Amino acid sequence: MRSKLSNELDTLIKEGVISSQTATDIRQYYAAKNENSPNLLYTIFGIFGAILIGAGIILMIAHNWDAFSKVTKIIWALSPLVLAQLLVGYTILKEKSMAWKESASVLLFFAVGTAISLISQIYHLPEQLDSYLLTWGLLCLPLVYLTKSRAVALLTLLTGTYYTIVIGWKLGESKTPWMYLIFIGAILPYYINLVRTYIASNTTTIFNWAIPISCIIGLSCFIKKADELGFLMYITLFAVFYGIGRLQIFAQSNTLRNGFLLLGSFGTIVVLLILTFWEVWKDIGNGHQLGSQEFFIALFLVIIALILSVQRLANSKLKLNATTLIQYSFLLIWMVFFIPLGYIFATVIINLLLLAIGITIIKSGIAKMHFRILNYGLLITSVLIISRFFDTTMSFELRGAVFVVIGLSFFVSNYLMYKRQLKISKK
Amino acid sequence: MKTIHILIIFIILALVQLYVPYRMIKDHEDILKYGTLYQFKTKPIDPNDPFRGKYITLSYEMDSFNSNDTTYYNNNKVYIHLTKDDAGFAQIKGVSHQEPTEPIDYVEAFIDYNDNGYIRFELPFNRYYMEETKALAAEQLYQQVNRQDSIEKVYAMVYVKEGKAVLSDVIIAGESIKDYVTK
CATH class of the missing domain: 1.20.5 (Single alpha-helices involved in coiled-coils or other helix-helix interfaces)
Structure with missing residues (x-):
């Protein structure tokens, strides 16, 4: 890459496009940039090497050689841990490169897991996956700040999420995985720092997706007895995501890199779509359990969602567009949930809201000449119309006709916008 | 910093x-x-239970009790108070919801189900880890020996102290399963 740039610069000087001084400035700029950024390739190979070595050690030792005495087995279980600790200590002391720190930290992460699991095996302990994952994750969490390892941050987030699933998705389990909050709470300051420092990096993008996905999975594990409040919790969580995704710091990022925004938008639409069915509102009923943990979690989320909404209002004027409707739809859901106006009213109002979101997204897609936005709006509107088939007893002919009309509307609207785009580009 | x-x-x-x-x-x-050593008689496990890889799954004869107490719910923790029979095998002396305060031997267990007073529980020391290459043969052997009329010959040696238990060995015909399986 570097030599290609150098060759290009030489050609540009020869052709008289740039001066030799400009070429020197460009070279110096890239040299300085290269010095500040860690060598990505070394880091990636280092991490993968450490993961493979770590996994290899686990497999080899898990083989469980009966020929070894208990003491030998214990030494085998603990030696990778001590070696990895010495390696991490060395990288900190000698202030080694990020590639070194990442690799050593990943190795230590696996060594901790290996040590605990092997000691459990030596003493024939029963499977207690939740406490195993919790201990493993908590013992490695401080590494995220000590070595600033991004791979360990991601691995501990995965461990924490897995722990939550083990407890939360177990049939007949009444426990709530509260310790998940420690994982997410500890990773968040690290993530905020990452966003502030390296907003455009690929690692930040991975976290932009990993954190909201982990929260979506995690939240399901906190819904126990008051499950009717689940919709309220999720719509508010998605409003928080959308609000974060709309923060000024993400304004320059590519939309696909903004997991919070996309998951917030898509999640809101999905929850609203479910709430357009009257049977769902009938099930939800009116007697909400206000003293439940579900209610307090929803309350905590709504405070964050409101702060983000107020912040947005302070920065820009409120316009009636798709963004506003998606970000503030949680307010309407909260009102419908707690004002007893009957499930028919709730159903009608959510249908109207989703229709309005669909239409405003289509409008925005046309105005921006953006195919992806246009089709997203068309998709929402179409799914909403198709969903209403389940509520009515329409004849097959009529249903077929509506499908054809929806299909045609996709073609026609895309074609019309394509033509308009051509016309503008010719001008 | x-x-x-x-x-x-x-x-x-x-x-x-x-x-x-x-x-x-x-x-x-x-x-x-x-801890105090107890011998727990084993019984055949469900043959449909898939082979778990590097450990064998143990099932014990001592796995239920009768009670009129309706507050024994599924997944609840119970404390099984232990005693020994004449041959040194573990027997249930009593059951309690709370950890016993008197100096007796007991183990923690979890209730599987409560069927009108017949309460089935699971003892936590139900895994015996073995060398990868021996585990399958050991599990097959364990089931085979348990199916024959020789239940007394198969038992687990478990050390018990203050409610906690450590499985130390599985004995078949007076020999550790690790050695027996290599024969």
């Missing part, structure tokens, strides 16, 4: 990371050293 500070915090973390396995080893060694 200065490098030396980071290093000091890391050393503390490293010590905590080492303390956790140390504590596990110490607690279990204490049970093996100071």
Whole structure:
């Protein structure tokens, strides 16, 4: 890459496009940039090497050689841990490169897991996956700040999420995985720092997706007895995501890199779509359990969602567009949930809201000449119309006709916008 | 933060990371050293239960009790008070919701189900880890021996101390399953 740039610069000087001084400035700029950024390739190979070595050690030792005495087995279980600790200590002391720190930290992460699991095996302990994952994750969490390892941050987030699933998705389990909050709470300051420092990096993008996905999975594990409040919790969580995704710091990022925004938008639409069915509102009923943990979690989320909404209002004027409707739809859901106006009213109002979101997204897609936005709006509107088939007893002919009309509307609207785009580009 | 500070915090973390396995080893060694040895008669396990890889799954004859108490719910923890029969095998002396305060031997167990007073529980020491290459043969052997009319010959040796238990060996015809399987 570097030599290609150098060759290009030489050609540009020869052709008289740039001066030799400009070429020197460009070279110096890239040299300085290269010095500040860690060598990505070394880091990636280092991490993968450490993961493979770590996994290899686990497999080899898990083989469980009966020929070894208990003491030998214990030494085998603990030696990778001590070696990895010495390696991490060395990288900190000698202030080694990020590639070194990442690799050593990943190795230590696996060594901790290996040590605990092997000691459990030596003493024939029963499977207690939740406490195993919790201990493993908590013992490695401080590494995220000590070595600033991004791979360990991601691995501990995965461990924490897995722990939550083990407890939360177990049939007949009444426990709530509260310790998940420690994982997410500890990773968040690290993530905020990452966003502030390296907003455009690929690692930040991975976290932009990993954190909201982990929260979506995690939240399901906190819904126990008051499950009717689940919709309220999720719509508010998605409003928080959308609000974060709309923060000024993400304004320059590519939309696909903004997991919070996309998951917030898509999640809101999905929850609203479910709430357009009257049977769902009938099930939800009116007697909400206000003293439940579900209610307090929803309350905590709504405070964050409101702060983000107020912040947005302070920065820009409120316009009636798709963004506003998606970000503030949680307010309407909260009102419908707690004002007893009957499930028919709730159903009608959510249908109207989703229709309005669909239409405003289509409008925005046309105005921006953006195919992806246009089709997203068309998709929402179409799914909403198709969903209403389940509520009515329409004849097959009529249903077929509506499908054809929806299909045609996709073609026609895309074609019309394509033509308009051509016309503008010719001008 | 200065490098030396980071290093000091890391050393503390490293010590905590080492303390956790140390504590596990110490607690279990204490049970093996100071606990009381009980022999738990095993019984055949569900043959449809898939082979688990590097351990065999054990099932015990002592797995239920009768009670009129309706507050024994599924997944609840119970304390099984232990005694020994004439041959030295573990027997149920009593059951309680709370941890016994008197100096008796007991183990923690979890209730599987409560069927109108017939309460089935699961003892936690139901895994015996073995060398990968021996585990399948050991599991097959375990089932075969248990199916024959020789139940007395198969038992687990479990050390018990203050509600905690450590499975130390599985004995078939007076021999450790690890040695028996190689015959």
